[in-house]
Amino acid sequence: xxxxxxxxxxxxxxxxxxxxxxxxxxxxxxxxxxxxxxxxxxxxxxxxxxxxxxxxxxxxxxxxxxxxxxxxxxxxxxxxxxxxxxxxxxxxxxxxxxxxxxxxxxxxxxxxxxxxxxxxxxxxxxxxxxxxxxxxxxxxxxxxxxxxxxxxxxxxxxxxxxxxxxxxxxxxxxxxxxxxxx
Amino acid sequence: xxxxxxxxxxxxxxxxxxxxxxxxxxxxxxxxxxxxxxxxxxxxxxxxxxxxxxxxxxxxxxxxxxxxxxxxxxxxxxxxxxxxxxxxxxxxxxxxxxxxxxxxxxxxxxxxxxxxxxxxxxxxxxxxxxxxxxxxxxxxxxxxxxxxxxxxxxxxxxxxxxxxxxxxxxxxxxxxxxxxxxxxxxxxxxxxxxxxxxxxxxxxxxxxxxxxxxxxxxxxxxxxxxxxxxxxxxxxxxxxxxxxxxxxxxxxxxxxxxxxxxxxxxxxxxxxxxxxxxxxxxxxxxxxxxxxxxxxxxxxxxxxxxxxxxxxxxxxxxxxxxxxxxxxxxxxxxxxxxxxxxxxxxxxxxxxxxxxxxxxxxxxxxxxxxxxxxxxxxxxxxxxxxxxxxxxxxxxxxxxxxxxxxxxxxxxxxxxxxxxxxxxxxxxxxxxxxxxxxxxxxxxxxxxxxxxxxxxxxxxxxxxxxxxxxxx
Numbered sequence: 001x002x003x004x005x006x007x008x009x010x011x012x013x014x015x016x017x018x019x020x021x022x023x024x025x026x027x028x029x030x031x032x033x034x035x036x037x038x039x040x041x042x043x044x045x046x047x048x049x050x051x052x053x054x055x056x057x058x059x060x061x062x063x064x065x066x067x068x069x070x071x072x073x074x075x076x077x078x079x080x081x082x083x084x085x086x087x088x089x090x091x092x093x094x095x096x097x098x099x100x101x102x103x104x105x106x107x108x109x110x111x112x113x114x115x116x117x118x119x120x121x122x123x124x125x126x127x128x129x130x131x132x133x134x135x136x137x138x139x140x141x142x143x144x145x146x147x148x149x150x151x152x153x154x155x156x157x158x159x160x161x162x163x164x165x166x167x168x169x170x171x172x173x174x175x176x177x178x179x180x181x182x
Numbered sequence: 183x184x185x186x187x188x189x190x191x192x193x194x195x196x197x198x199x200x201x202x203x204x205x206x207x208x209x210x211x212x213x214x215x216x217x218x219x220x221x222x223x224x225x226x227x228x229x230x231x232x233x234x235x236x237x238x239x240x241x242x243x244x245x246x247x248x249x250x251x252x253x254x255x256x257x258x259x260x261x262x263x264x265x266x267x268x269x270x271x272x273x274x275x276x277x278x279x280x281x282x283x284x285x286x287x288x289x290x291x292x293x294x295x296x297x298x299x300x301x302x303x304x305x306x307x308x309x310x311x312x313x314x315x316x317x318x319x320x321x322x323x324x325x326x327x328x329x330x331x332x333x334x335x336x337x338x339x340x341x342x343x344x345x346x347x348x349x350x351x352x353x354x355x356x357x358x359x360x361x362x363x364x365x366x367x368x369x370x371x372x373x374x375x376x377x378x379x380x381x382x383x384x385x386x387x388x389x390x391x392x393x394x395x396x397x398x399x400x401x402x403x404x405x406x407x408x409x410x411x412x413x414x415x416x417x418x419x420x421x422x423x424x425x426x427x428x429x430x431x432x433x434x435x436x437x438x439x440x441x442x443x444x445x446x447x448x449x450x451x452x453x454x455x456x457x458x459x460x461x462x463x464x465x466x467x468x469x470x471x472x473x474x475x476x477x478x479x480x481x482x483x484x485x486x487x488x489x490x491x492x493x494x495x496x497x498x499x500x501x502x503x504x505x506x507x508x509x510x511x512x513x514x515x516x517x518x519x520x521x522x523x524x525x526x527x528x529x530x531x532x533x534x535x536x537x538x539x540x541x542x543x544x545x546x547x548x549x550x551x552x553x554x555x556x557x558x559x560x561x562x563x564x565x566x567x568x569x570x571x572x573x574x575x576x577x578x579x580x581x582x583x584x585x586x587x588x589x590x591x592x593x594x595x596x597x598x599x600x601x602x603x604x605x606x607x608x609x610x611x612x613x614x615x616x617x618x619x620x621x622x623x624x625x626x627x628x629x630x631x632x633x634x635x636x637x638x639x640x641x642x643x644x645x646x647x648x649x650x651x652x653x654x
Contacts, residue, residue: 021649027410040410043215043385044640045417048648049410058415064422075362078342082350091354104359104437107429108366114426115370119377122419126412129404136407144408145385147215 011134011182012038012154013165014141015174020046023149026172027052030153033168037157041135041150063121064114071113075106137181152180205494208303209642210486218487218639219385222632225482227390234481235629242621249615252608253328261331263608267601270591274609275329277583278616281466282322283364283438284459284579287431288467289315290371293378294427297420303495305642306487309635310478310628311471312375317623318470319368321616326364328612356440363437370430374423377416380406381637435459442586448525449533449590454513461506462579465549468500469575474624476569478633487634494562500575501556507582508550529590537602538589541581548578 017023020042027040031054040049050057079102083089088096123129135141135152144150151172153165162179169177209218256263266273289311296304330336338345340361351358383403390396406412436456443455452458472493479488518530533542552574555561562568593600627633640646 019649020646024648041408042410042413043219043408044381044637044646045413046410046648047417050414053410055411055414058418060415060418061422064426068426079353082342083353087348087350089352091352094354098354101354104356104433104440105353105362107433108359108362108437111426111430111433112366112369115373115423115430118419118422118426119373122377122415123404125415126409128406128412131405133405133407142388145381145388145406146219 009182010155010162011137011180012152012160013162013169013177014135014138014150014152014180015169015172015177016140017149017151017172017174020149022173023151024048024052026151026169026174029172030151030168034159035153035157035165037154037160039152039154041141041144041152043145043147043149058125060118060121060125063125064117067117067121068110068114071116072106072110074113075109076102078109079105134180134182138178140176140178148175206490208305208489208491209639210489213486213643214645215640215643218643219389219636221484222487222634222636222639223382223386223389225628226386226630226632227395229392231629232481235625239622239625239629242618242625245614245618246622247618248611249324249618252611252615255608256328256331256612257333261329263606264329265604265606265609267603269594269599269601270588270603272329272587272591273603274605274613275325277580277587278613279322279325279329280438280459280583280587281580282318282325282616282620284435284463284466284583285470285576286315286318286322286367286371286467287435287460287463288471289313289318290367290374290427290431291464291467292471293374294424294431297424298428301495302642303491305638306484306634307471307475307492307496308638309375309378310474310633312371312378313624313627313631313633314467314470314474315371316368316375317620317627319364319371320623321620323364323368324616324619325612326360356437356444359437360441363434367430367434370423370427374427377420377423378635378638379631380404381408381416382632382635384408385636386632432460435463447590447594448523448529449514449586452514452517454510458507458510458513461503461510462582465500465503465507466576466579468496468503469572469579472496472500472568472572473576476565476572478628480565482628482633484634487639490563493565493568497556497562497568500572501553504549504553504556504575511546511550525595528593532593533585533589536589536593538585538592542585542589545578545581545585548574549582552578 015026017026023040023042024046027038027049030038031052036054038053040046040053042049080097083098083102084096091098094101135144135150138150140148141150151169151174153160153169159165166177264274289308292304292311293308296308327333327336330339337343338347338349338351340351340358342351351361380403383399384406387396387399387403390399436459439455439459442450443452445451475488475492475496479485515530518526521527533539552571555571561571588603592603
């Protein structure tokens with residue numbers, strides 16, 4: 001998708017780095033410079049990037065907790081309702097509400113709820129699947145899933161200016177800076 | 183930290199050719215992001231499929247077809263095709279179910295428990311161990327369904343859904359707990375495995391040359407772009423999935439053991455069963471991982487990633503869990519004597535001297551005696567020998583399940599109802615068929631998906647370590 005003339009509307013400006021160290025340092029510099037609407041892209045997780053970019057911790061754990069509680073209640077509720085209300089059976093003289101027998105299934109549905117919460121919650125918060133995203137317009141970005149590291153400052157940032165931001169990114173000593181078509 | 187390579191007290195062997203004075207590293211030196219990616223994705227993206235792959239797949243697929251024929255015969259005729267008889271109501275399908283579900287445990291142990299313990303060496307083997315889990319649970323689930331003989335009726339015996347007869351499953355039965363445990367286990371393992379695959383599928387999407395590959399990997403990778411915010415949530419989700427999988431994996435074999443322990447059959451009615459089954463599961467699962475890893479690293483030249491470190495660690499885990507299993511055997515004998523219970527005592531003497539005593543002593547020979555070889559470094563360094571031994575462990579654990587099920591059932595409380603169990607040809611064919619299903623799925627997995635977790639491998643190459651700032 002190599003465009004000859006630069007597009008008039010941009011998603012942002014993207015700098016390419018060779019090492020994770022350079023990316024973390026660049027992200028830190030950009031944050032100190034006052035940029036907020038930016039994202040870093042790397043072929044593997046880099047823990048330090050969260051602090052460098054300054055975004056908050058995820059609320060995923062609460063979703064997982066909620067999923068687990070819902071799963072547990074649903075599992076126990078299903079057993080209580082079916083064994084006590086809907087279809088009571090005398091099994092060896094045990095009470096209809098023989099709760100110790102309901103523990104294993106409640107445990108399994110709790111785990112299932114929590115795991116579904118983690119899975120669905122994570123992809124939903126990440127807004128994936130997403131069939132199209134502007135960063136893929138940069139040809140060099142193909143290596144973002146192998147061995148290259150990218151910092152993208154987006155046009156939505158109040159401090160974004162095509163010229164000064166580009167100069168700033170160049171000053172970070174990247175392999176290259178490219179404009180990201182929307 | 184256990185993963186520090188070359189730590190002096192870590193082990194191993196007097197120096198020399200191919201042996202190690204210190205613990206070998208988890209990844210051979212000299213690898214970069216690019217080389218790791220190239221090597222692992224190359225196995226999938228190559229246009230030329232190796233002849234050996236076709237050969238292995240053909241064997242698996244052949245047995246899978248045998249399974250289809252067996253299922254046809256079973257559904258057409260009913261469970262009379264099995265060798266089950268009156269005291270031995272559970273035989274081959276249950277033996278094989280427990281065997282497969284036990285094998286499955288190792289994958290989750292590796293992906294979840296070793297992750298929580300920050301065991302870095304799990305990185306290169308967890309992906310295909312997880313795939314092994316899924317294939318093994320698929321085999322177990324097939325047996326669970328088919329042993330009912332009428333799976334379409336089993337739907338309302340086992341699954342709670344509002345049916346027109348107004349019937350509900352009986353939740354006080356361990357058989358129902360088992361259905362929930364196995365189906366939850368399969369679902370969670372699948373979610374865990376797929377989550378781990380997504381960044382690697384994105385790598386394949388970006389590297390593949392073929393149009394079909396671009397479309398397929400493009401869809402499956404969900405548009406993953408490696409954003410720092412995504413990675414942050416991803417790592418959290420992965421950790422939480424590991425956290426919930428850890429009690430899950432321990433619960434699955436415990437629940438399977440409840441199928442036995444909740445009954446009153448001598449030799450089954452025992453409080454040691456849940457931990458005994460869990461240890462046996464991990465033991466047999468690691469044996470299967472070893473059985474798969476040794477040919478895999480040889481065939482695809484993955485010795486740099488699946489190093490001797492992994493082989494040694496897996497052997498040691500097998501040794502530990504195997505010894506726990508032996509403790510279980512000793513415990514059974516002790517309690518048969520200490521309880522002074524006539525039936526418990528007869529159960530043990532029947533195992534040791536009854537018609538199935540040959541099986542019992544073979545299992546003792548393998549699980550109690552043979553594994554003592556794992557104490558020796560020379561054995562742990564001999565990959566060919568370890569392959570044979572890991573196969574034998576699989577046999578030993580199968581024998582254990584045979585003894586637990588058949589030897590305990592065939593002589594119950596009333597001598598007039600005693601009988602001998604003999605498997606029919608269809609029993610054996612169905613078992614061989616599940617091995618075929620397992621092999622077919624596994625061969626497809628190693629051809630079309632990355633067998634090792636590429637993005638996790640990237641985190642352990644030296645380049646990934648952040649350097650302190652040079653200038654400030």
